[in-house]
Amino acid sequence: MGKTVGIIGAGAWGTALASALAREGNDVVLWARNERVADEINRGHTNSRYLPGFPLAESLRATTDCAEAAGGKEFVLVASPSLYLASTVAQLRAVPSVQDGRACIGALTKGFVDSPDGPKLILETMEALLPRCYEKNLVYIAGPSHAEEVATGKLTGLVAASENPKNSIRFRELLCVKGIMAYSSFDVVGVQICAAAKNVIAVVFGSLDALSETSAFFGDNAASFLLAGGLNEIQTLGFALGATHPETFTSIAGVGDLDVTCRSKYGRNRRFGRDLILRGVLSRFSGIDDLIARIGELGYLPEGVVACKFIRQIADRRRLRLPICDGLYRILNKEITPGDFLQQVASAL
Structure with missing residues (x-):
């Protein structure tokens, strides 16, 4: 019934x-x-x-x-x-x-x-x-x-x-x-962290995907490298906030959701990452706060933008090392370019 x-x-x-x-x-x-x-x-x-x-x-x-x-x-x-x-x-x-x-x-x-x-x-x-x-x-x-x-x-x-x-x-x-x-x-906390943080990694993944179309430096190996590093950051954040089960991050809530969000053509966060490179969408915003306040102007809602700001706050309070999430924050706040960041993060992971 x-x-x-x-x-x-x-x-x-x-x-x-x-x-x-x-x-x-x-x-x-x-x-x-x-x-x-x-x-x-x-x-x-x-x-x-x-x-x-x-x-x-x-x-x-x-x-x-x-x-x-x-x-x-x-x-x-x-x-x-x-x-x-x-x-x-x-x-x-x-x-x-x-x-x-x-x-x-x-x-x-x-x-x-x-x-x-x-x-x-x-x-x-x-x-x-x-x-x-x-x-x-x-x-x-x-x-x-x-x-x-x-x-x-x-x-x-x-x-x-x-x-x-x-x-x-x-x-x-x-x-x-x-x-x-x-x-x-x-594992209520772990599943929530996976769902939130994977959107941040997907924005970076989308930028890498766009750069790989014109750069000889980025390819499939770099994409998998970024995916693995992103999963590590999600797990670090999850355990810091009270996640209880390691398998949460290696199951569909963790690696499964992260993979599809990064790679699928339907992903809005991946799309936004590509738009950062191919359409220069940041040019009309002064920084991340302005972007969030006027996010409706994009025509779609990449949740990773909002999550990125909050993860930065959490990481600062808890002294967590999250180079990918932190790098996206600096990109969206116009402190660094996506291309420069991706080359830096490759040596930091």
Whole structure:
């Protein structure tokens, strides 16, 4: 028997997963900020703004009313970008089935969220905003899962991580639809760090990819070198923040998600890295803060830009050596060029 599901956020990933769940007979309502997006999903069963070219399940419904999408649902999945996570989750507090803890809540958002005490992880941020009954009961979902392939039913692996084993299993069972294999994890911190930090490495990887088209110095060997070095930095960051399982970094949440984010043609962070080289997109921004404030001007959202700033803050506080992440920060802050950095990092790794 199908489940009732509310997905909060009609970006590419939220839309693709909503459609995949709806095709399996679940009653799915998708919340969109934009009324045109919601109308198009309801009338044409497409989302040309965020997932163009992919037909959606006809049973999928969309709304601009967050309470309607989440109210009375057995499962609620938050798919808002990290920049808007706090304001989005705050809207859920007024939903009766959230107030009393009936809804099982999961997060698809990748990255960190700013706070007066420094960068916070996604679930940490959500716990502070939701009723206390959700403390240690939220579920974080990640894995190598580009929306474009999920939308067409191509094989995808996901991890549902939670400190509550029952909730992890509930989401794992919900997500095991056609084309998706889901697994449970108790390493909530490790899975969140993998999902956030891999976007930073993917930006650098995209820059390297673009440079390799014109430079005899960079090739496939350098790409794998960078991938391995990036995984080391993700693991260093993860253990510093409380990751509990080494295998998190060598499984689909770690190396799997990192590899697809760096290499896939669908990756927005990889695309941004290439745009740094091929289109000179930094020329209109004064530095990383200006870039984040005006990131909508890019026409797409590379989460690695925001995560890069927060990882720099965490690394400074904890005295972590993360040369790739630090290098991207300096690139985006216009302190160094991508080409110079990549040659420097090759000798530092």
